[in-house]
Structures are given as structure tokens and as C-alpha cells.
Amino acid sequence: MEFQDQQADTAGVGKILIPSMIKEGYTKETAVGTTAASSTMGMLIPPSIPMVVYGSVTSVSVGQMFMGGVIPGLLMGVAMMALVGFVSRRQNYPRHTRVSVKEIGRQFLKCVPPLLTPVIILGGIIGGFVTPTEAAIIACLYALILAMFVYRTIKLKDLPDILFDTIKLSSLTLFALATASALGRLFSYYRVPDMIAGFFESTFSSVGLFLLAVILLFLFVGMFLDAIPAMILFVPIVLPASQALGVDPVHFGIVIVMCLAVGMITPPYGLCMLLASSIAKLSVSRSIVALLPYVAVIIVTIIIVAFVPNLALWLQDF
Numbered sequence: 457m458e459f460q461d462q463q464a465d466t467a468g469v470g471k472i473l474i475p476s477m478i479k480e481g482y483t484k485e486t487a488v489g490t491t492a493a494s495s496t497m498g499m500l501i502p503p504s505i506p507m508v509v510y511g512s513v514t515s516v517s518v519g520q521m522f523m524g525g526v527i528p529g530l531l532m533g534v535a536m537m538a539l540v541g542f543v544s545r546r547q548n549y550p551r552h553t554r555v556s557v558k559e560i561g562r563q564f565l566k567c568v569p570p571l572l573t574p575v576i577i578l579g580g581i582i583g584g585f586v587t588p589t590e591a592a593i594i595a596c597l598y599a600l601i602l603a604m605f606v607y608r609t610i611k612l613k614d615l616p617d618i619l620f621d622t623i624k625l626s627s628l629t630l631f632a633l634a635t636a637s638a639l640g641r642l643f644s645y646y647r648v649p650d651m652i653a654g655f656f657e658s659t660f661s662s663v664g665l666f667l668l669a670v671i672l673l674f675l676f677v678g679m680f681l682d683a684i685p686a687m688i689l690f691v692p693i694v695l696p697a698s699q700a701l702g703v704d705p706v707h708f709g710i711v712i713v714m715c716l717a718v719g720m721i722t723p724p725y726g727l728c729m730l731l732a733s734s735i736a737k738l739s740v741s742r743s744i745v746a747l748l749p750y751v752a753v754i755i756v757t758i759i760i761v762a763f764v765p766n767l768a769l770w771l772q773d774f
Contacts, residue, residue, distance in 0.1 A: 466495040466728040466735075471621075474735045481550050484738045485746035490540055492732035492743070493750035496717035499683065500529030502578055506683040506716065510709045513691050518581065524706045524768040528714060528761045535753045543749075569602055643689065653693040663701050667711065667762045670694055674712050675755070678719020682727070686716055710768040714758045721747050 470491045477487040499506050502522035511518040577595050580586040586594065603610040610618070643649065652673070660666040673694070677686045691712065698708045720728040723744055733743035761767050 466492055466731040469495070470732050470735050474732065478736065483547070484736045485742060486543060486547070486549075488729075488732040488736045488738050488743050489746035489750055490536075492721050492728045493536055493747060493754070494533070495728050495732075496720055496754065497529050497532055499713050499717040499720075500525040500532065500710070502526070502581075504713070506687065506713050507709070509684050509687050510691065510713065513687055514695060514705055514709065516705045516709060520706050520772060521709055522578065522581070523771040524710045525713065526771055527767050528710055528757070531761070531767065532714070532754060532757045535757050536750060539749055539753050569606060570599070573599055649689055649693050652690070653696075656694055656697045660697065660701075663703060664763065666697065666701055667703070670698075670708075671711065671715055671758060671762060674715035675718055678716040678725070679722050680725055681719070682725070683713070683716040683719070686719075687712070704765060704769060706772065707765040707768045711758065711762045714754070714761060718751060718754055718758075722751060 474487045474491055477490070478484060498504065502525055504522070504525060507521040507525060508518050510516065511521050573595050576598060577591045580591040580594065600610070604612075656666070656669065660669060673690070674686070677690055681689070695705075695708075698705070719725055723729070723740070726744075729743050729747060730740065732738075733740055736743075738746075
């Protein structure tokens with residue numbers, strides 16, 4: 457199975473940022489919390505593999521899902537930035553000299569080549585030129601060419617260590633995915649999806665109550681299952697009820713994706729939490745406590761998006 461967006465964010469970016477933050481004087485808890493929680497936005501800011509899966513399960517346009525995730529993803533990011541600002545003031549973390557506008561412009565120009573990577577992915581998928589998997593391969597090759605021949609930060613002799621490091625981090629991901637898939641099969645065997653479907657069809661007549669129930673369901677499911685098996689198992693169960701109540705399928709999908717993103721930083725599954733704590737060499741129990749404020753902020757954001765559908769649908773009009 458592919459190494460998903462948010463896991464790659466935690467493993468790849470975290471390997472650089474977490475040690476750097478600790479070296480700068482930030483606590484391990486802050487480094488782990490900020491890195492793991494922010495990586496959940498990878499499920500909302502396109503390109504997103506869970507959105508592709510939702511689109512295939514429900515026959516909703518993947519391009520529409522990508523557009524729908526932009527504003528909720530930015531809202532989630534702003535909410536977490538506000539939390540980080542509050543924590544930084546409370547902890548009196550180090551401050552550096554403000555960077556000039558001229559320097560920002562100069563650094564931006566230097567960053568243009570790597571910033572083209574998401575443009576290649578999004579342009580290829582939304583334009584219908586490549587599949588999501590093909591876009592990932594092209595982006596990976598493009599990044600490797602930049603690193604080896606433009607910036608020259610990677611040499612041929614570095615590739616074995618890079619591959620080994622990637623395999624080591626991926627093994628944790630694949631082990632968690634395997635156990636999550638086994639749990640999904642167990643749910644199917646005991647007909648748990650059928651029981652949930654009957655409950656949703658017979659209980660809710662109000663859109664608001666239905667959305668709150670869906671949020672609780674997918675927050676719970678996300679604690680035990682990876683986003684992809686969770687969607688395959690449970691989205692077809694709740695989709696008929698959402699259609700009967702007139703909930704827009706794109707809005708519905710964005711809410712579900714946001715809920716499952718929380719599962720990446722909550723135990724017992726909490727794959728992004730496990731990756732970040734492993735990089736920082738911080739115990740899982742301390743990592744859980746560090747992530748609680750971020751979980752609360754994300755859940756508040758989910759409720760806002762659920763009850764303000766235009767946040768997910770506004771860009772569809774353009």
C-alpha cells in the first residue's frame with residue numbers, strides 16, 4: 457500500500473524539523489505535537505490519497521474533492537497556528553530577528569523549483585493527464601533530479617542510506633496498516649457495518665444530528681483503522697442516509713476525511729504520533745498528552761466545517 461500523505465509528512469519532514477526544533481530550545485513535546493498534528497492536513501490539502509479513495513467509493517469527482525479540501529485544510533492550519541502561538545508565548549520559546557520582505561522574496565525564488573512538485577501532481581490529476589499513482593512517481597523522480605543535479609544535496613552514495621531509512625519508517629506504517637486491515641475483517645465477520653447501517657437509517661431525521669453522529673462514528677473508527685479501510689468499510693454504510701437527508705457528497709466526504717485524519721494522532725492506531733515520537737525519542741504516553749490540545753482544536757474545526765457547508769463547497773463555483 458502506498459505511503460500516505462500525512463505519514464510521509466511526519467516521517468520525511470519530521471526527520472528534519474523535530475531534531476531542529478529540539479536543538480533550538482523547543483521541548484520534545486512541542487516538537488512532536490506540532491509536527492504530528494500539522495501532518496494531518498495532508499489528508500485535506502490536495503493531492504490526498506484518502507480523497508481519491510472516497511471518490512472511487514462514492515463516484516464523486518476527485519477534482520471536486522481536492523477543491524473542497526482547500527479551505528477546510530487552511531482553516532485547520534490557521535487554528536493550529538493560533539494554538540502554537542499561544543503555547544510559544546506561554547513557554548517563552550526563542551525568537552529570531554524578523555526576516556525582511558526582500559529576503560523572503562529572494563528565498564521564495566530559490567524555492568520555486570521544489571514548489572513545482574505539488575503543481576505537477578495537482579495539474580496532472582485535475583487535468584486528467586495522469587492517475588494519482590503516476591503523479592506520485594513523476595513527482596518522486598522530479599524531486600530526486602532536483603536533489604541530485606540542481607541542489608546537489610544528495611549524492612549517489614547517499615541513496616542506500618536514504619532507501620534504508622525509508623524502509624525502516626515504512627515498516628512501522630505497514631505493520632500498523634496490516635493490523636488495522638485485520639481489525640476491519642473482524643468487523644465485517646461480526647456484521648458490525650450492518651448494525652451501524654440499521655442504526656443510522658432508523659434513528660436520524662435531522663441533518664445536524666446525523667452529521668454529529670457521523671463525526672463521532674468516524675472519530676471512533678479512525679482510532680482503530682487506517683483511513684482507506686475505514687472508508688471502504690463504513691462510507692457505503694452511511695452514504696445512503698446522507699443522500700436521503702440531502703447532504704452534499706463533497707461536503708460529506710470532507711467531514712469524513714477530517715475525522716479520519718484525527719485518528720492518525722490518537723491512540724491506539726495513531727501512526728503519525730508513533731512516527732513523530734520515534735523520531736524525537738519521546739515516550740508514547742508523553743506524546744499523547746502533547747497532542748491533546750491539537751486534537752481538541754481539530755475537532756472544533758471539524759464541527760465548524762460540518763455546520764458551514766460553504767467552507768467545503770465555495771470553491772466549486774469557480
